[in-house]
Amino acid sequence: MPDDAPDVRPAHDRDDLGRLDRHDGRWRLRFVRRLPHPPAKVFRALTEPEHLAAWFPADVIGDREAGAKLRFVFRDDEAPPIDGEMVAYDPPRLVEYRWGDEETLRFELAPDDGGRGTVLTFANGFDELGKAARDAAGWHACLDVLAVHLDGAEPPWSPQDRWGDVHPSYVAALGPEGATIGPPDGMAP
Numbered sequence: 001m002p003d004d005a006p007d008v009r010p011a012h013d014r015d016d017l018g019r020l021d022r023h024d025g026r027w028r029l030r031f032v033r034r035l036p037h038p039p040a041k042v043f044r045a046l047t048e049p050e051h052l053a054a055w056f057p058a059d060v061i062g063d064r065e066a067g068a069k070l071r072f073v074f075r076d077d078e079a080p081p082i083d084g085e086m087v088a089y090d091p092p093r094l095v096e097y098r099w100g101d102e103e104t105l106r107f108e109l110a111p112d113d114g115g116r117g118t119v120l121t122f123a124n125g126f127d128e129l130g131k132a133a134r135d136a137a138g139w140h141a142c143l144d145v146l147a148v149h150l151d152g153a154e155p156p157w158s159p160q161d162r163w164g165d166v167h168p169s170y171v172a173a174l175g176p177e178g179a180t181i182g183p184p185d186g187m188a189p
Contacts, residue, residue, distance in 0.1 A: 017166070018122075018136050020174055029124040029136050033143055035117060037150045039109045042118045043092035045150055046107050055145040057138070058082070060097070065089050072099060078184065102127055130180030137167035138184070 018031040035042055045051040047064055053075075062070035066089045072082040087104065088096040096106040104125040112119045124139055126132075141162035148155045155162070163183075171179045 016140075017169055017173060018140060020132050020136070020178065023123075023125065026125045026127055027129055027132060028126075029132065029139060031120075031122045031139065031143055033120045033122070033147065034112055035120055035147060035150060036113070037118060038115055039092040039111055039118045042109055042120060042150065043095070045146060046095050046109075047089075047091075051149065054149040055142050057142060062086065070097060128181070129177055132178035133167065133170040133174045134179070134181055134183055136170040136174065137163045140166045140170075 016033075018029045021028055021030065045055070047060075049059065052060055057078075058072035058074045058081075060070055060072060062068045064086065066086055068086040068089075070084040070086055072084055074081070082100045084100060085098040086095075087098050088094050088106075092109055094106070094108050096104060099105050104123075106123045106125070108121040108123075110119045110121075111117070120143075122139065122143060124135060126135070141159045144162055145155055145159055157165075167183065
């Protein structure tokens with residue numbers, strides 16, 4: 001499959017699923033969400049520790065500036081800490097993290113609805129196709145929690161339950177080669 005191909009895996013029967021494609025020689029999960037909050041508010045939720053704690057799977061320790069070394073520490077010891085870097089930091093339009101040695105997490109924000117809302121585009125770049133369905137379900141759940149957090153509410157479900165709800169759709173959409181790596185500990189298959 002050529003680099004920068006259009007979305008190569010359809011979103012199956014849900015219109016909020018992320019898409020899988022190839023970009024710069026790597027696999028990329030890409031999610032687009034419309035949020036009824038201005039970009040500055042969404043950017044704070046993507047970068048400030050008190051907001052990240054509500055929806056992101058790890059605490060992000062380090063300076064908020066391009067080139068800064070980061071450490072991602074999982075709150076419940078689900079995994080060992082991951083070292084990373086702040087690749088790009090351009091408030092309130094862009095934040096990009098290097099997550100470990102192999103992955104990137106890129107959040108792009110554009111004003112919507114005259115600046116009262118935001119179009120959030122999240123892309124997760126990685127190399128191993130077999131983890132696509134597992135990770136897509138995880139990021140999907142995180143983005144759902146982010147949306148509820150921005151509304152000032154608590155989700156009516158746990159992130160684990162949301163993961164379980166959407167994972168089968170990702171397995172169906174991405175096919176068996178995108179689902180060779182099973183669920184994380186504590187998540188139902």
